[in-house]
Amino acid sequence: MSAQDQQEAVLETEAVQVEPPHLYKVLLLNDDYTPMDFVIHVLQRFFAMNREHATEIMLKVHCEGRGVCGLFSRDVAATKVEQVSDFARRHQHPLACVMEKN
Numbered sequence: 263m264s265a266q267d268q269q270e271a272v273l274e275t276e277a278v279q280v281e282p283p284h285l286y287k288v289l290l291l292n293d294d295y296t297p298m299d300f301v302i303h304v305l306q307r308f309f310a311m312n313r314e315h316a317t318e319i320m321l322k323v324h325c326e327g328r329g330v331c332g333l334f335s336r337d338v339a340a341t342k343v344e345q346v347s348d349f350a351r352r353h354q355h356p357l358a359c360v361m362e363k364n
Contacts, residue, residue, distance in 0.1 A: 284363055286339035288331045290323045290346070291358040298324065300355055305331060308346050333364055 288309075290301065298320055305316035309331045322329035334342060339361040346359035 283335050285333040286336055286361045287333055287364050288339050288342045288346075288359065288361050289328050290319070290331060291360065292323050292327045293356050293358065296350070296355040296357040300350075300353065301357065304346055304349065304357065308342060308349070331359075334361075336361075 290304070301320040301323060302313065302316045305311045305319055306313065309316075311319065319329045319331065331342070343359045343361050346357070350357035350359070
């Protein structure tokens with residue numbers, strides 16, 4: 263390719279559609295042993311909820327078996343699940359925290 267050909271070459275841009283990343287729900291699952299106050303504390307500490315909202319989610323977990331703590335990107339959701347699970351284990355509670363694709 264000559265120098266003149268290189269100068270005349272034009273790169274065309276290709277339109278690429280980028281989809282937004284999938285969001286994941288982080289959920290707490292009910293059990294018969296974890297105290298309600300501990301669940302409220304977890305929601306306040308790891309999900310930045312005020313006491314009233316944390317109490318609402320805790321009651322949803324208690325009555326319906328599960329409650330949504332928030333929607334996050336996959337990496338953030340996985341980190342939240344690990345943090346909550348580790349915190350519950352360290353405090354000897356069987357509180358289960360999981361994530362599922364929204």
